[in-house]
Amino acid sequence: xxxxxxxxxxQSLVSAFKGLRLYPLEHPSIRRQMEHLIGNVFAMLRTRxxxxxxxLEGTLFLxxxxxxxxxxxxxxxxxxxxxxEIEGLEFNRGVTDAELESLLQVLREQQARGDxxxxxxxxxxxxxxxxxxxxxxxxEEDLSPRKIYSRALEVVDRxxxxxxxxxxxxxxxxxxxIKSMAHMTLNEPHALFAMSMLKDxxxxxFNHSVNVAIIALTVGRACNLDEERLxxxxxxxxxxxxxxxxxxxxxxxxxxxxxxAEFEEIKRHPQNGAEIVGxxxxxxxxxxxxxxxxxxxxxxxxxxxxxxxKTTSLLVDMAAIADSYDAMTTLRSYQRPVPPSEAIxxxxxSAGSTLNPSIVEKFIRFLGPWPVGSLVRLDTNHIGLVTWxxxxxxxxxxxxxxxxxxxxxxxxxxxxxxxxxxxxIVAEVDPFVKGINVADYL
Ligand SMILES: [Fe+2]
Numbered sequence: 001x002x003x004x005x006x007x008x009x010x011q012s013l014v015s016a017f018k019g020l021r022l023y024p025l026e027h028p029s030i031r032r033q034m035e036h037l038i039g040n041v042f043a044m045l046r047t048r049x050x051x052x053x054x055x056l057e058g059t060l061f062l063x064x065x066x067x068x069x070x071x072x073x074x075x076x077x078x079x080x081x082x083x084x085e086i087e088g089l090e091f092n093r094g095v096t097d098a099e100l101e102s103l104l105q106v107l108r109e110q111q112a113r114g115d116x117x118x119x120x121x122x123x124x125x126x127x128x129x130x131x132x133x134x135x136x137x138x139x140e141e142d143l144s145p146r147k148i149y150s151r152a153l154e155v156v157d158r159x160x161x162x163x164x165x166x167x168x169x170x171x172x173x174x175x176x177x178i179k180s181m182a183h184m185t186l187n188e189p190h191a192l193f194a195m196s197m198l199k200d201x202x203x204x205x206f207n208h209s210v211n212v213a214i215i216a217l218t219v220g221r222a223c224n225l226d227e228e229r230l231x232x233x234x235x236x237x238x239x240x241x242x243x244x245x246x247x248x249x250x251x252x253x254x255x256x257x258x259x260x261a262e263f264e265e266i267k268r269h270p271q272n273g274a275e276i277v278g279x280x281x282x283x284x285x286x287x288x289x290x291x292x293x294x295x296x297x298x299x300x301x302x303x304x305x306x307x308x309x310k311t312t313s314l315l316v317d318m319a320a321i322a323d324s325y326d327a328m329t330t331l332r333s334y335q336r337p338v339p340p341s342e343a344i345x346x347x348x349x350s351a352g353s354t355l356n357p358s359i360v361e362k363f364i365r366f367l368g369p370w371p372v373g374s375l376v377r378l379d380t381n382h383i384g385l386v387t388w389x390x391x392x393x394x395x396x397x398x399x400x401x402x403x404x405x406x407x408x409x410x411x412x413x414x415x416x417x418x419x420x421x422x423x424x425i426v427a428e429v430d431p432f433v434k435g436i437n438v439a440d441y442l
């Protein structure tokens with residue numbers, strides 16, 4: 001980035017905004033200012049994508065440039081962002097003239113504030129500009145598990161995008177989203193765990209990252225980790241496969257058996273990942289160790305061999321269990337997913353060799369006999385989905401989906417089973433066989 005470029009972009013944005021308060025968009029002087037703005041934004045997006053302009057403790061920044069010296073346009077823009085209750089603006093490559101014009105109109109109207117700002121942009125068809133929202137404290141936020149999940153997906157999407165462009169990804173949003181996830185794990189662990197049943201075959205890498213973070217947090221909760229350790233574990237799990245972005249996509253998605261050379265290539269991803277994560281701001285050694293060690297295995301016969309004796313943290317073992325669990329329960333081109341009880345069985349089979357046995361047991365006990373997301377058959381032959389689990393599975397809530405003859409019910413019935421009532425469940429049913437996507441009902 002050229003030294004003057006941030007100033008030029010901010011100046012042209014503020015000039016166009018101010019001009020538009022005096023004249024209509026069609027006025028020749030406004031057209032000129034718009035052309036300046038468009039030219040400057042486009043020029044900058046050629047070298048970096050996205051461009052973020054925002055506030056850092058009241059001071060304006062544009063990417064890595066902080067406007068600490070007096071610069072009136074920066075001060076005016078900072079005030080404007082504050083009055084709109086947004087943290088900043090993000091411009092993505094592909095932004096059009098019309099989108100920049102719409103942005104200025106939304107800015108000028110000053111009616112859409114906070115969360116409504118993005119909505120106003122969307123309503124005008126703006127796809128390449130969005131607001132950076134003010135992070136609220138967890139206590140202030142009433143986030144649903146699904147909202148947390150979709151936020152985490154967006155964060156991963158952005159981080160991966162940065163890595164693909166060769167940029168050092170920003171870590172604040174990942175830290176923020178993990179904070180909400182850790183908080184929810186402490187309050188409603190099974191509700192968040194249920195979200196790990198959301199699988200997306202086409203976006204495997206994003207979903208896998210978020211799912212492993214959720215499952216790892218559940219493992220950590222089962223081991224009674226405090227909130228700070230949960231955050232470290234969750235962040236490491238969220239970023240564990242980031243090094244795969246530097247491995248040939250064809251190899252990662254190859255359905256058949258890998259050649260030795262291809263497997264050697266895959267084996268580089270923990271080391272690559274540790275290097276990427278190590279360059280991110282505010283990332284601790286423990287997080288890097290999770291990324292580096294998630295394929296080391298409990299018996300240390302995994303990879304990378306150079307790290308076998310280095311990563312001894314139990315957080316690494318927890319992330320590895322989560323990684324296995326999600327991989328088993330997800331549809332891949334070379335594998336059909338297994339239901340939770342089968343995944344649990346397989347975790348037990350690997351306990352003591354590749355996975356840490358005492359952590360596996362704690363995790364299984366925590367999930368209870370019928371983990372949330374299990375499809376089960378009752379002694380009446382009805383089939384229901386476990387949608388909620390009380391701690392260690394002593395209370396279950398079910399949604400009955402199919403009647404005793406196997407027909408879908410028009411209206412799903414809710415049912416709660418406690419204590420001995422849980423014995424009404426006689427077997428687990430494979431949703432894959434029934435053609436049911438359990439995530440649709442959670
Ligand atoms: Fe991995």
